[in-house]
Amino acid sequence: MIRPLRFTTTSSPTLPFCRSLAPPRPPPPTPHAGGRRVLGCLAAASSTPAPMDHLGQQMPMRRDLFPHIEPYDSGFLKVSGVHTIYYEQSGNTHGHPVVFLHGGPGAGTSPGNRRFFDPEFFRIVLFDQVFGGSWGSTLALAYSQSHPDKVTGIVLRGIFLIRKKELDWFYEGGAAAIFPDAWEPFRDFIPEDERNCFIAAYCKRLTSSDASVQVEAAKRWTMWEMMTAHLIQNHENIKRGEDDKIENHYFINKGFLPSDSHLLDNVDKIRHIKAFIVQGRYDVCCPMMSAWDLHKAWPEAEFKVVPDAGHSANEVGVAAELVSANEKLKNMLKK
Numbered sequence: 179m180i181r182p183l184r185f186t187t188t189s190s191p192t193l194p195f196c197r198s199l200a201p202p203r204p205p206p207p208t209p210h211a212g213g214r215r216v217l218g219c220l221a222a223a224s225s226t227p228a229p230m231d232h233l234g235q236q237m238p239m240r241r242d243l244f245p246h247i248e249p250y251d252s253g254f255l256k257v258s259g260v261h262t263i264y265y266e267q268s269g270n271t272h273g274h275p276v277v278f279l280h281g282g283p284g285a286g287t288s289p290g291n292r293r294f295f296d297p298e299f300f301r302i303v304l305f306d307q308v309f310g311g312s313w314g315s316t317l318a319l320a321y322s323q324s325h326p327d328k329v330t331g332i333v334l335r336g337i338f339l340i341r342k343k344e345l346d347w348f349y350e351g352g353a354a355a356i357f358p359d360a361w362e363p364f365r366d367f368i369p370e371d372e373r374n375c376f377i378a379a380y381c382k383r384l385t386s387s388d389a390s391v392q393v394e395a396a397k398r399w400t401m402w403e404m405m406t407a408h409l410i411q412n413h414e415n416i417k418r419g420e421d422d423k424i425e426n427h428y429f430i431n432k433g434f435l436p437s438d439s440h441l442l443d444n445v446d447k448i449r450h451i452k453a454f455i456v457q458g459r460y461d462v463c464c465p466m467m468s469a470w471d472l473h474k475a476w477p478e479a480e481f482k483v484v485p486d487a488g489h490s491a492n493e494v495g496v497a498a499e500l501v502s503a504n505e506k507l508k509n510m511l512k513k
Contacts (some may be wrong), residue, residue, distance in 0.1 A: 202263075243293035243501060249304075266304050269297035274511050276300045276504075279314040281336075287342040292501055299508050312336035312464040312489065313425075316433060316441065322451060323444040332448070332479075333459035334487050335456040335500060337469040339441045340433035344468055349376050349429070353406060353462045360405035367398045381430050384423045399426065406462045409488035445475045452510060454503035458487030458496055480506075 230473070252266035269292070276295055280287050289302040295302050315334040322329045338344060347353060354361035365373065372379040383395035405411060428434070437443070453476070457469035473481040482501070484495035491497060 187467045196311055199380065243497065244296060245293070246289065247292055247297050254419060267301060268292050269295065269300050269302040271301060273299050273301040276298045279317045280304075281312055281314050295504055296508055303348055312338035313340075313428070318339050319441045319448070320435070323441070323447045326447050326451065329448070329451055330511065332451055332453040333456070333500060333503045333507065334454065335491060335496065336461055336464045336465045337455060337457060337472050339468050339472065340435060341438050341468070342432070342462070345377065345429055347465060348463060356462055357406050364398050364402035365393065377426065377430050381426050384426050396423070403463065407489045409458070409460050409486065409493060442471060442475050445472075449476065451476055452507065454495060454506070455479050455481045457482070457485065458484050458489060460487065461489040463489040
């Protein structure tokens with residue numbers, strides 16, 4: 179069972195703006211906004227003072243997120259004979275449904291995820307997936323390409339197309355050139371004769387019969403990701419790690435997609451859908467090459483590069499662009 183997590187790790191979620199969902203419980207209705215779903219790829223954030231740049235000057239402040247709200251409905255949804263997932267609904271009970279796809283895989287949702295959306299307009303649906311991620315962008319693309327008639331808009335961030343070169347970049351030594359200090363503890367946990375494939379080596383230890391080996395492997399895996407997720411590291415966040423068996427399982431199986439280029443090969447199926455791509459220029463987890471490749475294949479999507487940001491949706495410029503994209507979609511849906 180996937181239980182509700184109350185923080186977001188290194189992932190990038192994605193939101194589908196969708197056509198129909200199970201009926202919610204009834205609190206006070208506000209104007210109806212019918213139609214399909216919206217997919218988006220975000221993460222939690224909170225209001226913070228505008229930071230200073232390297233010259234000591236105040237950087238532009240992102241627009242505020244929407245106020246904190248509580249869900250009006252939550253529970254556990256049975257999706258198979260052995261598996262249930264946490265879900266919650268908040269905002270306008272009769273609003274346009276927006277489904278938030280968190281990152282990871284397996285990172286979980288947080289209360290801050292609700293704050294990217296206008297609660298008077300959107301019916302905000304969060305759930306803790308079997309998997310998640312920058313992966314949220316992967317999942318949103320895969321869902322939209324499979325069900326293009328059920329999606330009216332997509333907001334993507336931290337693009338991850340789950341190609342071999344992306345996995346190799348982050349887990350097989352590429353990103354180590356930028357974060358050698360964070361890479362060494364990740365690398366050194368694995369014997370030299372198994373370092374030809376770190377994903378497989380960690381899979382072996384994350385599924386070990388020795389619980390202490392599992393715990394240490396999960397800690398090393400999580401620390402590597404969390405130390406590379408921000409342009410400026412947040413050491414408090416780095417202390418908070420979770421077991422990453424789910425993430426590793428999906429990566430070792432290449433996301434269970436039929437081919438390495440599957441998501442790019444099927445862009446024609448979603449070319450008509452209004453979409454936004456938000457990418458931090460210095461994203462080490464999901465480097466900009468993937469967002470650029472998607473932009474070239476899908477020039478109809480609005481493409482925004484945040485010049486002073488890394489991977490996390492908590493970064494000031496990224497959060498501002500995500501809220502802006504959601505507001506544009508809201509205005510489009512009102513027409």
